[in-house]
Amino acid sequence: MFETLKPQPADKILSLMAAYREDPRADKIDLGVGVYKNPEGVTPVMRAVKAAEQQLWQEQTTKAYTGLAGDPAYADALISLIFAGSVERDHIAAVATPGGTGAVRQAFELIKLANPSVRVFVSDPTWPNHISMLKHVGLEMVPYRYFDEETCGVDVEGMLADLKGARKGDVVLLHGCCHNPTGANPNSADWKAIVAILQETGATPMIDLAYQGFGDGLEDDAAATRLIASSVPECLIAASCSKNFGVYRERAGLLMAVSQEAGQVAVTQGTLAHLNRQNFSFPPDHGARLVTMILTDDALRADWKAELEEMRSGMLKLREQLATELRRLTGSDRYAFIAQHRGMFSRLGLPPEIVERLRADHAIYMVGDSRLNIAGLNANTVPILANAIAETAG
Structure with a gap:
């Protein structure tokens, strides 16, 4: 064979x-x-992560599996960090994943399950693994202009013109902040224009949020995600803790599906858990638990934020x-x-x-x-x- x-x-x-x-x-x-x-x-290893690991070593009594979606406290903590109440919690389905890459892959799996004929609009350029995974999953890709080689900034006019070609049932893949590989990002006015096009076309946004806190700060880096998720009927967000918590090898990610129809969330949550079961069953917990501990402890959170700002x-x-x-x-x-x-x-x-x-x-x-x-x-x-x-x- x-x-x-x-x-x-x-x-x-x-x-x-x-x-x-x-x-x-x-x-x-x-x-x-x-x-x-x-x-x-x-x-x-960040100071708060070391402190949380020491505490976990002393207090943890089991290494039994978490649920298929991971520890609910992890989802709650990360959702609070990312959305800060801009979207109601009961409108968000979420599952823990092996890193941000795992969240992106599960999002692609969910998209294909929901609409096998979907077109995924992808910035030119984008993170190469986006392209690789989309090809592997078998989803059609449509590039949209993004980087202006002359100015090394965002080609706003080209991007908006290309995104107008999306339609209901399509997905538009966006970088929430700190665009990889260019480092060039839309400004607030550009993001509002992107939202207007998403509302006009009915396309579903998917946001890869891998670097919150690495650009203009935790709040500013989440602003585009909050704006989009609160402005459209549905949205997917793949978040990573690798960079902002420094837990690269622990593989701590979260996939979130936002729906303005609260009744749809239970079905989406069940589908996400099903996809986890098919791909890896239970997600890793160590990194996710450290993140949870840091975000829910005032002293650890303050130290983490200070080091992240440094x-x-x-x-x-x-x-x-x-x-x-x-x-x-x-x-x-x-x-x-x-x-x-x-x-x-x-x-x-x-x-x-x-x-x-x-x-x-x-x-x-x-x-x-x-x-x-x-x-x-x-x-x-x-x-x-x-x-x-x-x-x-x-």
């Missing part, structure tokens, strides 16, 4: 990580992998430093957009051959489309990167 299997295409980011590990140069810089790193190059502000300072250094070296504002982007990523708009030269000549690793992870830098490596970009790309 196995002789019929064919090699699968290599994941570009995982291949980049492997190439970085094998590079013997001591001055190499990893800007490819999508994890937060502190100035020492370490992805830290991480966010640190990335903003790196953005400003890099933009300033490139302005000094190039004598232009060509790279000023870096300071305007938000989240871990920015797409520099460099051609693949320049990205390859940065790797070959300067040991600087970034994804081939010129997406770099700002959190992979520190105050000492920013000038190195800026000099390499100025020398190689001008």
